[in-house]
Amino acid sequence: MRASLPSNSSSTENQLPSRRAIVTAGAWSIPLVTLAVGAPSASASTTTAGFDLAIVGLQFGDSLPLFTPDYSQRYTSFVPLSNFAVANFGDAPSPDSGFQASYTVDNEVATIDRVGYRVAGATEPTYVDDVETIVTGTRTELKWLVPVSVPVNESDDPIFPTGAVVLVVESTVLLRYPNDAYDPTKITGARVSATSLSPETKTDNNVLQGVGVTELEPAAPYAAETEASFETVPLGTGPARTSRPTSVKITSVGPSPLPASGAAVVRFDYRSTTTFSITNVRRNGAATSDFLLSVTAPDRQTGSSVQELVAAFGTPLDAGDFLEFDIVYDAPGAGSFDVTSTAGHVGFLPADNNDRNQRTTEFAYVYGVIPA
Known part of the structure; x- marks a missing residue:
């Protein structure tokens, strides 16, 4: 059961929130700042000399593109990620009693689903159920015990x-x-x-603070959401079947218009037809001659069965407006095929896939289902 976040500004929970979708590891490296921490509290009365635990952080997470509330500026934050470790730079193994790990995250950016550890050589992590959760405003800290000794580092790196x-x-x-x-x-x-x-004499390398955000940049953000209808047809005269889009609706989410340099892209299995075209273009339900005037069918990649139609917008599509069109397949495909087909899909393609003004591409495309 997920532990609910308390409404007061500071609280402690003893249960870890239940597991949810797991963020996959990214490759966005960010600067990390080493902070000093006070001497740890422990029952031991003597200092254990010889070991030196240190946080080693390569990455704090994948990039997370965000905008200011008025969408006038953009910046990047970072997705929490388990891509850091505890090393021992001393000359003796750390105590078998282990160490306390702590992770703090902005709870309006992300929630932590599971925590644990993985020792060197292990293929699977050990997840921890006994976790202390401390919520202070928008900050959530999780603490858990890692009951292992960390061996001495043998690398010069x-x-x-x-x-x-x-x-x-x-x-x-x-x-x-x-x-x-x-x-x-x-x-x-x-x-x-x-x-x-156990008390550690060197404590200036036990904490890493990740960078929260990058600098602000001017922005004109836009986004497209796509809907489509698909039909199931055979591949020529063979038993194999495919799905291909027949009608498309692309909505400009805004707040800025979808750029005129973008295009509607339609993809389908070429073996299902010999001729095809885009027709009946409508803006907000009314016929229009301002959009999709240039339609091309690029050559297929070697070994690919996917045919692509690229229809340049040619005119910006204002926020809140939607563009609709149909795809007509005028003749059946030639030949007989019994191999699995690629499902058709359709969506909005910006002129630059890396355009940072794009709010998302997750909803820009819609895919058909490969027939059973």
């Missing part, structure tokens, strides 16, 4: 130490389209730490 224990943090990101507008001043970045249960 400080970035890739040997024997390091990976801290596992699995999360669900909340600030995804359409919830991609957020006040950047409220994001402070995730924080991870490791505190030995």
